[in-house]
Amino acid sequence: MDRVVNFASHKYWGVSDPDRFRALMDEACSLVSGGHFLGDNLFTWGRNNSALDDPSFLTAWQGNLQNDADQAIVWRRYILACAAFHCVQLDGDFVECGVYTGTGIKTVMDYLGGPNFPKTFWGYDTFDTNPVEGHIFAGQEEGFFEKVQQRFADYPKARLIKGFIPDSFAQGCPERVAYLHIDLNNADGELAALEVLFDRVVAGGIVVMDDYEWAGVYRPQKQREDPWFEARGYRVFPLPTGQGLVLKR
Ligand SMILES: C[S@@+](CC[C@H](N)C(=O)[O-])C[C@H]1O[C@@H](n2cnc3c(N)ncnc32)[C@H](O)[C@@H]1O
Known part of the structure; x- marks a missing residue:
């Protein structure tokens, strides 16, 4: 516990001159005290x-890394892991949309x-296609599912459901949800x-929305989700x- 770890990944988004930015960030890392984190903006x-x-x-x-982005988003993954540690002790299933x-x-x-893993974990996605314009990811083609x-x-506890949300919920959907990642x-x-x-999430359950606090093309998520939550x-x-x-x- 007396060890402070540094982390640096050069995967970020929205940078106009990646080479210059990389050099600047390498220098910045060398100028700060220990425990730095760089990556994922x-x-x-x-x-x-x-x-x-x-x-x-x-x-x-580390056992699940598939690309640079998976490496850079380690802090996001740890938020999910800590939420899961809490939610696994509640009544209800786990759900990921996307x-x-x-x-x-x-x-x-x-x-x-x-x-x-002790809970049923439901995962919903179109898999072979991506319904979001301009967001097709590598591998999303026939056979991907x-x-x-x-x-x-x-x-055995993973239940993957292929189809468009929300229609795909008709193929199966838990009544009680402890953990919801959207x-x-x-x-x-x-x-x-x-x-x-949302109404199926149990008291004490956690909802994580991956892109909520990102601006740019993601900003409409916050703009539309804030009033939805405030109303509740x-x-x-x-x-x-x-x-x-x-x-x-
Ligand atoms: C960013 S990826 C999910 C990444 C994943 N949650 C992770 O942590 O590795 C977003 C996914 O959402 C899926 N998607 C977007 N809108 C959808 C919808 N309405 N119904 C089903 N899947 C959808 C896309 O096909 C894509 O695979």
Whole structure:
């Protein structure tokens, strides 16, 4: 516990001159006290970097890395892991809306038991296509769903549902939800998911919205989600990671 870890990834978004920015950030890291974190559009220092001090998390996170972005978003992943640690002790299932390759789900399951993860974890996505214009991700083509399913072959509690949210909820949807991660990159889809699922989140359950605190193309999510939550007496915690967190009561 007397060790302070540094973290630096050169994966960020919205930078006009990546080479110059990289050189500047390398220099900035050399000028600050220990415990710096760089990556995923975050630069901070003098932090504990708790994620990197949690051996179970490190194993789960590193065992699931598939690309640079997965590496850079370690702090976001640790928010999910800590939320899951809390929610696994509640009544209700786990849900992720927007699964892509399944790394978000699998990191959480591996943190809390791997194939013995104790809760049913529902994952909803169109998988082979991406309904968000301009957001198609690598690999989203025919056969992609089967590949993601294969990743969970040894995880009997994972239930992946292929289809468009909210229509796909008709294929199966838990009555009680302890953990809800919404990561659809668009406000229409996220609000449609909230309309169905938010009332099913149990008291003490946690909702994490991956892009809530990101601006730019993601800003409509905050703009549309704030009034939706305010109307229900909730205020979203805007996290420095870019996520938004809601504690259900
Ligand atoms: C950013 S990715 C999810 C990443 C994943 N949560 C993780 O942590 O690794 C967003 C996904 O949302 C899916 N998606 C977006 N809108 C959707 C909708 N209305 N119904 C189903 N899937 C949707 C896309 O196909 C894409 O795979």
